[in-house]
Amino acid sequence: xxxxxxxxxxxxxxxxxxxxxxxxxxxxIGGGKIITSSITNAAVDELGLKAGGKATVVIKAxxxxxxxx
Amino acid sequence: xxxxxxxxxxxxxxxxxxxxxxxxxxxxIGGGKIITSSITNAAVDELGLKAGGKATVVIKAxxxxxxxx
Amino acid sequence: xxxxxxxxxxxxxxxxxxxxxxxxxxxxIGGGKIITSSITNAAVDELGLKAGGKATVVIKAxxxxxxxx
Amino acid sequence: xxxxxxxxxxxxxxxxxxxxxxxxxxxxIGGGKIITSSITNAAVDELGLKAGGKATVVIKAxxxxxxxx
Amino acid sequence: xxxxxxxxxxxxxxxxxxxxxxxxxxxxIGGGKIITSSITNAAVDELGLKAGGKATVVIKAxxxxxxxx
Amino acid sequence: xxxxxxxxxxxxxxxxxxxxxxxxxxxxIGGGKIITSSITNAAVDELGLKAGGKATVVIKAxxxxxxxx
Numbered sequence: 231x232x233x234x235x236x237x238x239x240x241x242x243x244x245x246x247x248x249x250x251x252x253x254x255x256x257x258x259i260g261g262g263k264i265i266t267s268s269i270t271n272a273a274v275d276e277l278g279l280k281a282g283g284k285a286t287v288v289i290k291a292x293x294x295x296x297x298x299x
Numbered sequence: 300x301x302x303x304x305x306x307x308x309x310x311x312x313x314x315x316x317x318x319x320x321x322x323x324x325x326x327x328i329g330g331g332k333i334i335t336s337s338i339t340n341a342a343v344d345e346l347g348l349k350a351g352g353k354a355t356v357v358i359k360a361x362x363x364x365x366x367x368x
Numbered sequence: 369x370x371x372x373x374x375x376x377x378x379x380x381x382x383x384x385x386x387x388x389x390x391x392x393x394x395x396x397i398g399g400g401k402i403i404t405s406s407i408t409n410a411a412v413d414e415l416g417l418k419a420g421g422k423a424t425v426v427i428k429a430x431x432x433x434x435x436x437x
Numbered sequence: 438x439x440x441x442x443x444x445x446x447x448x449x450x451x452x453x454x455x456x457x458x459x460x461x462x463x464x465x466i467g468g469g470k471i472i473t474s475s476i477t478n479a480a481v482d483e484l485g486l487k488a489g490g491k492a493t494v495v496i497k498a499x500x501x502x503x504x505x506x
Numbered sequence: 507x508x509x510x511x512x513x514x515x516x517x518x519x520x521x522x523x524x525x526x527x528x529x530x531x532x533x534x535i536g537g538g539k540i541i542t543s544s545i546t547n548a549a550v551d552e553l554g555l556k557a558g559g560k561a562t563v564v565i566k567a568x569x570x571x572x573x574x575x
Numbered sequence: 576x577x578x579x580x581x582x583x584x585x586x587x588x589x590x591x592x593x594x595x596x597x598x599x600x601x602x603x604i605g606g607g608k609i610i611t612s613s614i615t616n617a618a619v620d621e622l623g624l625k626a627g628g629k630a631t632v633v634i635k636a637x638x639x640x641x642x643x644x
Contacts, residue, residue: 247596248595248596249594249595249596249597250594250595250596252594252595252596252597253596254596254615254617266615266617268596268597268615292635292637293635295578295579295580295635296578296579297576297577297578297579298576298577299576299577
């Protein structure tokens with residue numbers, strides 16, 4: 231499957247923190263950069279996400295903001 | 300200003316493409332990775348964004364998805 | 369690729385309307401229902417999207433609201 | 438009230454799963470398709486959402502991605 | 507129609523700027539505060555949005571960030 | 576830091592409700608208007624958000640919808 235989202239970065243899952251309905255998944259994309267994702271527990275279970283696993287973070291361009299000093 | 304968004308990555312603007320109301324800004328965050336952002340032309344003008352400038356991409360955790368092979 | 373987004377519905381592209389930087393893609397998901405998507409022109413080109421093509425609409429659960437009468 | 442969101446699909450609530458602050462509401466939109474929504478517990482209470490109730494899923498076009506095989 | 511989005515603020519449309527596919531609508535919510543919305547041209551046409559008209563801005567809680575100095 | 580998000584409104588935090596992974600922060604922006612934000616617990620802790628504190632709500636224009644009667 232190829233998806234329209236402009237931003238797709240491969241990395242390694244650092245940790246998965248499960249809440250009551252929502253999980254936080256942190257992915258190391260290299261160069262000391264960590265991306266945090268907030269997704270459903272159902273998605274974590276279905277994809278079998280766990281620390282050490284390979285994963286791609288996917289972000290739609292319209293959800294990216296730009297900041298300057 | 301410090302913001303709640305979990306993902307803030309410093310980089311360099313590669314290019315700015317202006318449309319009628321919406322611009323696309325691409326930011327090189329290092330390691331061969333480019334992040335594409337879709338923002339208003341007004342924001343581009345106000346922040347003075349242009350190729351070569353330093354910029355931080357800002358992404359809320361709830362806008363990040365995870366994919367696996 | 370499998371993605372965490374909870375909503376993935378297969379359909380047929382009805383039409384693609386290109387703007388200066390942003391395109392609107394409408395997908396018929398059956399039962400008389402049309403889903404409208406707003407994505408970058410770059411994504412339309414890269415995926416080769418055009419009327420009549422098969423496509424899957426992908427929507428993160430946190431982007432879905434609920435309304436009642 | 439009429440809203441700008443391009444995607445408004447009527448269905449029937451399948452179930453409501455409440456977490457600590459966030460609920461997941463699943464809506465059957467017909468044709469065997471289920472849409473999952475992640476909203477606040479406060480919204481669930483205020484709208485009186487429960488299994489079997491009629492509900493409309495509302496999705497802004499800029500939150501819809503397109504995937505192809 | 508009542509919607510799950512936690513943030514619904516009534517105001518008056520200041521101006522509507524149409525692009526090729528995307529419009530920007532600015533709404534005065536009182537107290538000198540202007541909210542900018544980016545929606546499809548189709549929505550602007552369908553709802554008949556124009557300067558001086560009454561309108562409600564609608565924002566899902568998961569799309570709101572918090573910043574501090 | 577200046578950010579591209581078109582909507583930045585200063586207010587006072589009314590309350591912070593922490594869930595397992597996700598918090599709801601309500602901000603009084605004056606004129607009897609309250610904005611609700613759903614962010615990670617980690618962001619609440621890092622920014623030291625608590626009732627009575629000054630805070631700015633930040634909302635990207637593409638996340639704002641318009642409704643009319």
